[in-house]
Amino acid sequence: DTAVSQTPKYLVTQMGNDKSIKCEQNLGHDTMYWYKQDSKKFLKIMFSYNNKELIINETVPNRFSPKSPDKAHLNLHINSLELGDSAVYFCASRIQGHNEQFFGPGTRLTVL
Amino acid sequence: AQSVTQPDIHITVSEGASLELRCNYSYGATPYLFWYVQSPGQGLQLLLKYFSGDTLVQGIKGFEAEFKRSQSSFNLRKPSVHWSDAAEYFCAVQGGGSNYKLTFGKGTLLTVNP
Numbered sequence: 001d002t003a004v005s006q007t008p009k010y011l012v013t014q015m016g017n018d019k020s021i022k023c024e025q026n027l028g029h030d031t032m033y034w035y036k037q038d039s040k041k042f043l044k045i046m047f048s049y050n051n052k053e054l055i056i057n058e059t060v061p062n063r064f065s066p067k068s069p070d071k072a073h074l075n076l077h078i079n080s081l082e083l084g085d086s087a088v089y090f091c092a093s094r095i096q097g098h099n100e101q102f103f104g105p106g107t108r109l110t111v112l
Numbered sequence: 113a114q115s116v117t118q119p120d121i122h123i124t125v126s127e128g129a130s131l132e133l134r135c136n137y138s139y140g141a142t143p144y145l146f147w148y149v150q151s152p153g154q155g156l157q158l159l160l161k162y163f164s165g166d167t168l169v170q171g172i173k174g175f176e177a178e179f180k181r182s183q184s185s186f187n188l189r190k191p192s193v194h195w196s197d198a199a200e201y202f203c204a205v206q207g208g209g210s211n212y213k214l215t216f217g218k219g220t221l222l223t224v225n226p
Contacts, residue, residue, distance in 0.1 A: 033213070041150075041200055043216040056211045090155065092214075099144050099163060099206055101214060105155040 003027070005092050006088035012110045013081060021076045021107045023091030030096050031055075032074035034066060037106070038089040046089075049074050052097070057072045079111075114167050114205045118217035125193050126225045135177075135190040136204030140163040144206040145186040146214065147177055151199045159201075162186060173197070198224045 004025045005014040013019055025031065033056070034046040048056035049068040063079045078085060115138045125131055128181025134143060137143055148157040167179040177188045203217040 031212070034118075038142060041219045043219075045200065045215070048211050048213060050211075056213055058213075074141045099212060100146075100158065100161060101212075103148075103156040
């Protein structure tokens, strides 16, 4: 199936741990995004990569480090997890010249 | 800076009734506007979008939205709501430039009574 996929779907971990969330799109898009949805359902942009280059970094703590090994993948690594990092993280992608972003199913991160 | 306001946090309607969800935006130029729906535990699905042209846009699932520049609004409507429409609805504005980032409103939760 053509889509934006994320792994894992659920992630439960202890405070202080380091974890990664993976995103892959097979739509041939060249721009990818990470959004965070907090407990109040508020969605906010975190990062964007275009052709593996970082183009948006929205005042996110440097414990969060995105990595784009190629145009089809944008992973999110989080160091020293805190309780406030608990949220649903959505990956999205877009092709240059088009406005519409396609969203993945989300990864629900719970930090205990 | 771009921003979106959805004044209604929670709306309850009866099945079969009409629906209007409000959205006001702030953006310096002509905006790109979107409505997304999120069912419980699910991802975001695009309902419709406005870029230019006809100010009344049709979307999926019988939804439509009207862009009104004078009011900075992009309200979502549906003439007859179905129980399956119960979900969270997000309005979003997109800037241009090199990043096309989406700025979302805080969402409106729709409850449908039988």
